[in-house]
Each structure stands twice: as structure tokens, then as C-alpha cells.
Amino acid sequence: MEKEKYSEELNVAVRVVHMACSLCQKVQKGLLGKAFGDDDEVKSKDDDSLVTIADWSVQATVSWILSNTFGSEFVSIVAEEDVQTLSKPESAGLLGKVVSTVNECLAQASRYGLKGPDKILGPSEILEAISRCNSKGGPLGRHWVLDPVDGTLGFVRGGQYAVALALIDNAEVVVGVLGCPNYHMKRDRHNKQQQNHISSEVPVPSPDMLEEGCVMYSKKGTGEAWVQPTVYGDGKYEWPNFAKQVRVSPIDDPALATFCEPVERANSNHSFAAGLASSVGLRNKPLRVYSMVKYAAIAQGDAEIFMKFARAGYKEKIWDHAAGVLIVQEAGGVVTDAGGRSLDFSKGIYLESLDRGIVACSGTKLHEKLIGAVYASWESSSL
Numbered sequence: 214m215e216k217e218k219y220s221e222e223l224n225v226a227v228r229v230v231h232m233a234c235s236l237c238q239k240v241q242k243g244l245l246g247k248a249f250g251d252d253d254e255v256k257s258k259d260d261d262s263l264v265t266i267a268d269w270s271v272q273a274t275v276s277w278i279l280s281n282t283f284g285s286e287f288v289s290i291v292a293e294e295d296v297q298t299l300s301k302p303e304s305a306g307l308l309g310k311v312v313s314t315v316n317e318c319l320a321q322a323s324r325y326g327l328k329g330p331d332k333i334l335g336p337s338e339i340l341e342a343i344s345r346c347n348s349k350g351g352p353l354g355r356h357w358v359l360d361p362v363d364g365t366l367g368f369v370r371g372g373q374y375a376v377a378l379a380l381i382d383n384a385e386v387v388v389g390v391l392g393c394p395n396y397h398m399k400r401d402r403h404n405k406q407q408q409n410h411i412s413s414e415v416p417v418p419s420p421d422m423l424e425e426g427c428v429m430y431s432k433k434g435t436g437e438a439w440v441q442p443t444v445y446g447d448g449k450y451e452w453p454n455f456a457k458q459v460r461v462s463p464i465d466d467p468a469l470a471t472f473c474e475p476v477e478r479a480n481s482n483h484s485f486a487a488g489l490a491s492s493v494g495l496r497n498k499p500l501r502v503y504s505m506v507k508y509a510a511i512a513q514g515d516a517e518i519f520m521k522f523a524r525a526g527y528k529e530k531i532w533d534h535a536a537g538v539l540i541v542q543e544a545g546g547v548v549t550d551a552g553g554r555s556l557d558f559s560k561g562i563y564l565e566s567l568d569r570g571i572v573a574c575s576g577t578k579l580h581e582k583l584i585g586a587v588y589a590s591w592e593s594s595s596l
């Protein structure tokens with residue numbers, strides 16, 4: 214792949230994810246000041262999962278920036294949220310909050326080197342921006358894939374969550390950006406690799422920058438993944454900020470490795486993962502973390518393994534994985550389904566032919582052991 218290919222897409226994606234992180238920070242702070250269930254900013258969807266003003270507002274913001282930058286007729290976006298609830302007459306208050314949140318965020322676009330709207334966007338333009346993300350993806354052409362807030366449960370509980378944006382080109386994930394507003398980049402005393410791909414200026418990081426959230430990103434085929442601290446709306450850190458290369462952990466001894474998995478039992482079979490863990494000799498307790506922050510943890514070497522085994526019948530969606538998978542792979546890791554096959558992003562919004570679950574590892578040695586254990590457990594359970 215030519216070096217410059219997708220550079221502009223990556224550049225815009227990183228900036229808009231930084232904007233989205235700042236938006237989410239503000240909304241999460243506001244939510245945490247209220248008693249859970251005591252506000253109208255969190256709604257339940259038909260499948261009982263949650264959606265908040267942050268989910269809709271990030272989707273509108275990213276959609277507006279991508280469409281305005283690349284031309285709406287050229288942009289296909291596959292994203293999680295729709296406007297069903299938001300466009301009901303009784304949701305006028307909720308829509309009003311989304312409209313002001315999006316406008317407040319877009320007003321900051323120039324701080325991130327992006328162009329915002331010339332005038333305030335009205336409710337119909339915001340609804341249009343959200344519903345424009347209704348592409349079904351597929352095997353051909355370019356599709357942006359967005360999870361505006363991944364781990365919404367973590368978000369409303371004051372925990373980890375992520376903003377995930379990827380670009381798929383002819384079924385391959387070519388750009389991945391993961392905003393993790395509550396997950397800090399790894400501290401390392403030397404920071405020799407700092408460099409900035411997004412700008413020529415390279416400010417020196419102050420130690421407290423490393424305590425804040427981060428945005429990770431990568432481009433397919435580069436063999437590199439990068440992390441930046443988040444830029445906050447309070448003017449504490451100004452854009453452009455620096456970037457540091459991330460790399461997976463060198464640990465390949467199961468006895469020293471740590472695995473992460475979803476927090477909720479409903480989302481992943483904890484006992485199946487525990488069985489695999491013990492059969493390959495993992496000793497550490499699982500790290501249960503909301504959202505795609507689990508991929509970020511693998512990419513920067515905070516953990517070695519991520520396993521997710523959803524219940525039979527649940528179909529994984531591409532926006533829950535695309536950005537994280539690319540970042541882990543380019544940082545040196547391996548990600549497949551539980552049968553050891555690559556994930557197939559060509560079938561539209563679902564990972565259609567996924568075999569049982571997802572296994573992401575820092576290296577092939579751990580990965581082979583885990584896939585072997587999946588096969589062994591499968592054989593013994595079907596005896």
C-alpha cells in the first residue's frame with residue numbers, strides 16, 4: 214500500500230474522534246451528577262440496551278464532519294444508532310439536548326483543524342446527519358464504520374467506553390481509530406518514539422497528559438499503531454498534541470499473561486473463557502472492562518488476550534470490532550474468530566460467519582494455544 218494512501222481519511226478520523234471524546238467527557242460528567250434513571254438523557258432500546266444523548270450526538274457530529282469533508286454523495290457510513298426514538302414528538306426535549314450538544318461540539322471544530330458549519334444546525338439537519346449513517350456496508354467500495362459510544366453501559370456507570378471509527382475499503386479495514394476518554398496511555402519513562410503524524414509540531418508531553426484519556430489509531434499495512442492523549446475542551450491541552458507508538462506485550466508465557474473480557478455475563482460466556490484460560494495455563498484473574506478499550510489494552514501491552522463468546526444466535530456487529538481489530542493487528546497482535554479464521558468484514562453490518570467468538574492475542578504463541586483449547590473443549594463437549 215502506498216504510504217500516503219488513506220492519510221487524509223486517517224487525519225480527519227483522528228481529529229473527529231478527539232472531538233467526540235471531548236463531547237462524551239462533558240456528557241458523562243453531566244450524567245454522573247444525576248441519580249441513575251432520574252433523567253431523560255438515557256433511554257432503553259427495543260433490545261433493552263441503552264442509548265444516550267452522547268451516542269446520538271457523536272453519530273451526528275462524525276457524520277456531519279465526514280460528509281462535509283469528503284462530500285455526502287461519496288460517504289457511506291455504517292453506524293449503530295437510528296433516529297426512531299429521537300424523532301418522536303414526545304422526544305422533543307431529548308432532541309433539543311442532542312442539537313445543543315452537537316452544535317457546541319462542532320463550534321470547536323477549528324481547534325482540531327477541521328471545518329465546522331457556518332451557522333447553527335437545526336433539529337432536522339441533526340436528524341438527517343444521524344440517519345445518513347444507515348449504509349449497510351458490504352463487499353465493495355468504501356464504508357466508514359462507526360460505534361459512536363461503545364460500552365454505553367460503562368459510559369452511564371462512569372466507567373470505560375470508546376468511540377470507534379474505521380474505514381473499510383473493499384472489505385478490508387484500512388483505517389482504525391479508537392477514542393478511549395477514560396483510558397490512559399501507557400506511561401514509559403523514555404518516550405523515545407514520540408512523533409506526530411497528524412502535525413509537524415511535536416510538543417513535549419507533560420507527565421499529567423499521560424493520566425488522561427487517549428486516542429489510538431492505525432493504518433493497514435504500516436505495522437504501526439499510535440496513541441495520543443485526549444485534548445479537552447477546557448483548554449488544558451491544545452491541539453496538536455504528540456503521538457507515541459504502541460506495541461503489544463512481549464509476554465508469551467500463559468502463566469504471566471492477562472486476559473480481558475466483557476463485564477456482563479449476558480455479553481460473553483465467562484465460564485467458557487475461564488475453562489479455556491485454565492486449560493492453557495493462564496493464572497491471572499480476568500480483567501473485565503467495558504467496550505473496545507479491551508482492544509486498546511492489548512494494543513498497548515496492558516493485557517495479552519481478549520476473548521468474547523457471545524451467546525449462540527447473537528451476531529457480532531462490525532462497528533464493535535473493526536477499529537480495534539486493525540489497531541491490535543498493526544501493533545503486532547493476532548485477531549481471529551474462535552475457529553482461528555480472520556474476521557470477515559465483507560458481509561454488511563454483521564460478522565456473519567463468525568465461529569463461536571473472538572480471540573485477540575498479543576502474539577501467535579498464545580493465540581495458537583487458545584485456539585487449540587477451543588477445539589479441544591469443543592471435541593470433549595461433543596463426545
Ligand SMILES: Nc1ncnc2c1ncn2[C@@H]1O[C@H](COP(=O)(O)OS(=O)(=O)O)[C@@H](OP(=O)(O)O)[C@H]1O
Pocket residue numbers: 262293360362363364365366367474475476477478479480481502503504505523524527530533
Ligand atoms: N447479547 C449480547 N451479546 C454480545 N454482545 C452484545 C450483546 N448485546 C449487545 N452486545 C454488544 O456488546 C457491546 C458491548 O460490549 P462490551 O464488551 O462492552 O460488553 S460489556 O458491557 O463489558 O459486558 C455493545 O456495544 P454498545 O451497544 O456500543 O455498547 C453491543 O453492541
Ligand SMILES: [Mg+2]
Pocket residue numbers: 262263293365
Ligand atoms: Mg448500543
Ligand SMILES: [Mg+2]
Pocket residue numbers: 360362363364532533
Ligand atoms: Mg458497541
Ligand SMILES: [Mg+2]
Pocket residue numbers: 268293360361362363364365
Ligand atoms: Mg454503541
